[in-house]
Amino acid sequence: EALESVLKMMQTRIESLITAVDRISNKIIDPYQRIASRTSQLSRLQSACDLLRKIIRMLYLIKRVKTQMQAGLKEITKVAQTFSEIDQLTQGNELSGIEVLDDERPWLQRARREVESQAKKMLLQGLEHLNPTHVGVALQVFYNLGQIEPILLTVLDSYCEAVQHEIQNAVDPSSLLQSINVASSTSGTSRSSISVSGGSATWKASLWTQLEKLSNALWKLYKQIHQLEVVLSKKRDPVTQTSFLAFINGCEAHKKLTNFWDAITNNVGVEFSTAARASSFLNQAFENDYPKLVRVFSDLLMQVEKLHKQTDPQSQTIPSFLLIEQKTETHPATHRQESLLKSLSQFEKVYISRSFSRLSDSVNQLFAAPSRSLPREDELTSVVKLLASELQTAGTCIPLAIILAKNISRIIQIFNAKCEQLVATGKDSLQVSGPPNSSQQRNMAVVNILHQFETLIQEYIFNSISLDESAVKLLESVVQQTCIIKINIVNFFVREVGQVMEKMVASMHAENFTGQTHIPQSERRDSTDVPSSGFIREILSFTARIHQEHLCQFLCQEELRPILINMASRVLEIYVRHVCLLRPLSEGGKMRITSDMAQIELGLIPFCGKPTALGEPHKMVRSLRRLLFLASDNFITQPVGVGDILPYSYVLNYLFSRAPLELKSPHQLQNWSEMEYSDWMDKHLEEKERLAFIQATLNSFNKKSKGNLNSDTAAIFHIMNQLLKQAQDSLTN
Numbered sequence: 001e002a003l004e005s006v007l008k009m010m011q012t013r014i015e016s017l018i019t020a021v022d023r024i025s026n027k028i029i030d031p032y033q034r035i036a037s038r039t040s041q042l043s044r045l046q047s048a049c050d051l052l053r054k055i056i057r058m059l060y061l062i063k064r065v066k067t068q069m070q071a072g073l074k075e076i077t078k079v080a081q082t083f084s085e086i087d088q089l090t091q092g093n094e095l096s097g098i099e100v101l102d103d104e105r106p107w108l109q110r111a112r113r114e115v116e117s118q119a120k121k122m123l124l125q126g127l128e129h130l131n132p133t134h135v136g137v138a139l140q141v142f143y144n145l146g147q148i149e150p151i152l153l154t155v156l157d158s159y160c161e162a163v164q165h166e167i168q169n170a171v172d173p174s175s176l177l178q179s180i181n182v183a184s185s186t187s188g189t190s191r192s193s194i195s196v197s198g199g200s201a202t203w204k205a206s207l208w209t210q211l212e213k214l215s216n217a218l219w220k221l222y223k224q225i226h227q228l229e230v231v232l233s234k235k236r237d238p239v240t241q242t243s244f245l246a247f248i249n250g251c252e253a254h255k256k257l258t259n260f261w262d263a264i265t266n267n268v269g270v271e272f273s274t275a276a277r278a279s280s281f282l283n284q285a286f287e288n289d290y291p292k293l294v295r296v297f298s299d300l301l302m303q304v305e306k307l308h309k310q311t312d313p314q315s316q317t318i319p320s321f322l323l324i325e326q327k328t329e330t331h332p333a334t335h336r337q338e339s340l341l342k343s344l345s346q347f348e349k350v351y352i353s354r355s356f357s358r359l360s361d362s363v364n365q366l367f368a369a370p371s372r373s374l375p376r377e378d379e380l381t382s383v384v385k386l387l388a389s390e391l392q393t394a395g396t397c398i399p400l401a402i403i404l405a406k407n408i409s410r411i412i413q414i415f416n417a418k419c420e421q422l423v424a425t426g427k428d429s430l431q432v433s434g435p436p437n438s439s440q441q442r443n444m445a446v447v448n449i450l451h452q453f454e455t456l457i458q459e460y461i462f463n464s465i466s467l468d469e470s471a472v473k474l475l476e477s478v479v480q481q482t483c484i485i486k487i488n489i490v491n492f493f494v495r496e497v498g499q500v501m502e503k504m505v506a507s508m509h510a511e512n513f514t515g516q517t518h519i520p521q522s523e524r525r526d527s528t529d530v531p532s533s534g535f536i537r538e539i540l541s542f543t544a545r546i547h548q549e550h551l552c553q554f555l556c557q558e559e560l561r562p563i564l565i566n567m568a569s570r571v572l573e574i575y576v577r578h579v580c581l582l583r584p585l586s587e588g589g590k591m592r593i594t595s596d597m598a599q600i601e602l603g604l605i606p607f608c609g610k611p612t613a614l615g616e617p618h619k620m621v622r623s624l625r626r627l628l629f630l631a632s633d634n635f636i637t638q639p640v641g642v643g644d645i646l647p648y649s650y651v652l653n654y655l656f657s658r659a660p661l662e663l664k665s666p667h668q669l670q671n672w673s674e675m676e677y678s679d680w681m682d683k684h685l686e687e688k689e690r691l692a693f694i695q696a697t698l699n700s701f702n703k704k705s706k707g708n709l710n711s712d713t714a715a716i717f718h719i720m721n722q723l724l725k726q727a728q729d730s731l732t733n
Helices: 002-070 072-089 105-128 132-145 148-170 173-187 201-234 252-258 260-278 280-288 290-311 313-317 332-343 345-366 377-392 398-422 438-462 469-510 534-549 557-581 587-603 616-628 632-637 648-658 674-683 687-705 711-732
Strands: none
Touching: 002 072, 002 105, 072 105, 072 132, 105 132, 105 148, 105 201, 132 148, 132 201, 148 201, 148 252, 148 260, 173 201, 201 252, 201 260, 201 280, 201 290, 252 260, 260 280, 260 332, 260 345, 280 290, 280 345, 290 332, 290 345, 290 398, 332 345, 332 398, 345 377, 345 398, 377 398, 377 438, 398 438, 398 469, 438 469, 469 534, 469 557, 469 674, 534 587, 557 587, 557 616, 557 648, 557 674, 587 616, 616 648, 632 648, 632 711, 648 687, 648 711, 687 711
């Protein structure tokens, strides 16, 4: 009973809950359904309002288009802008099926086609007459219509076709024949007299006339496309301020626009190659007259570069023509040049090969005669004139000038190699004991030939032909090699002369400088003069003879002079070095050395012109002359010239001559000859090393004598040590 009562109670409560839920549900569902119904009505009402607004806007725009169309071309951009709004409104199918609008659609389509047609006509006419205003208006129309990329593709394709047609027509044999017939009818020449074999001058004249016309036609087309590119870069979207050129960036139209020059050169390469294969006459004309062919297109390229300089400010600061081998980022002007040369490379290779063969044959003939292997000056002149005439074929065409300069550089290298092969390098070519032998005469002739060749190139090429800087550098580098070969041959002989003179100087140690040497009165220059040494008289005779018999035979005296000055400076320095090594040395010997100093400078005048040209060695002689008669005590006070002009090591070596014989010189301690000591000094140019060698000699003597020195030895030993310390201190400071 209790359970039943509980169940009844639960059932009663459940029924109450269900009743409450039903009541609440009725209160929620009814309002929701009413709200949903009203929301749907409102949404349909809003859609209807939007559609009505679009219809009203469309009707207004259609009315505005009709009004604007009546104004003609003056309002064409506004018409295009209106069509742009219409296109935005008609996206999707919302306005389809509306009778009031469907009735106007055919008219709108006709009006749109008319606007596009007028804009295209304006664009083409604007390009043809280079009218940027018309081009800009037309581009604005197509931009507003959203058709700028398609119209650009259409225009660029038509221009590429025009380029191909112009090139094909220029190299078409039938077109050439037609132009010849027109010319013959004008001049009254019979057609039967015209050769159709392609070898007559009439055909060639017609060909080059056609190519000149082609160049003008391509220039006209390029100017128009460049005008299009300039206008595209200037016209901008009024809202985003993005240029039209940037708007099409990355599109096919942009690639064709910026690569229009490549389209021209590619067509030139393909069509010329095809025409050359089809006609032996054209092939022969293009190969034999390649410079003329390049000049035709180079003139076109120069006009293109001038046009870009006027419109592209950045191109003003960069040269139009750069070396083709340049590996840095390619400048547009360089790319255009390379593209042009590449299109004609087929004919360039043949022409360059034939030109090189012709020029190299002329050089080889200079050295081909079995009885006379050295060319004459008139033959050299003929070869250089041939090189100059070959270079002149380039005219003002810079790319061709660079190509020909490379070719001529190779010819000059061949000439240099031929001359090098004639040089004698045996021992007989180094003899200096007599007049020039056959080997030396040959070397002199080779030097003179190289000098004449270099002079002729300077006269007929560098001074007579206006060349681009790149071509000049190419030629100057190889002509510099000619000069180097010439100088090396001269140096080969001058070094031997210098070595012989150094041996003559070293022979002073075989003479006696301890007393007055008596020489017959007849051999003295003046009664008051101190007689000079025998080796000096030998040097005087040697220098005069070498200069007269050998050195005067060279034509390159200007280049020879610095070589001789260097050699004479070396000889004079060696002379000072050996004078410092003389011992024993008396007062009479010092007088004779003073006389020798004046005489050796006199003997070197044929090599240097004047003693002061010898530089530091001349100052060293003057400084040593003052030190010869200076008291030993005064050396400590550092007299003028010691250390700065005359090295401390030289002065210390000289002071050994004032010391007793038991204080041996550094080379005597090592059992070296004076020549060996001089060679050691050549190998040890650092003053620090030389002073260390002298210090080791003094330390060895001090250790050996154990400090037991007589007054004279101690005095000079003390002076030398003090001077050595001063020298070492000056090096550390």
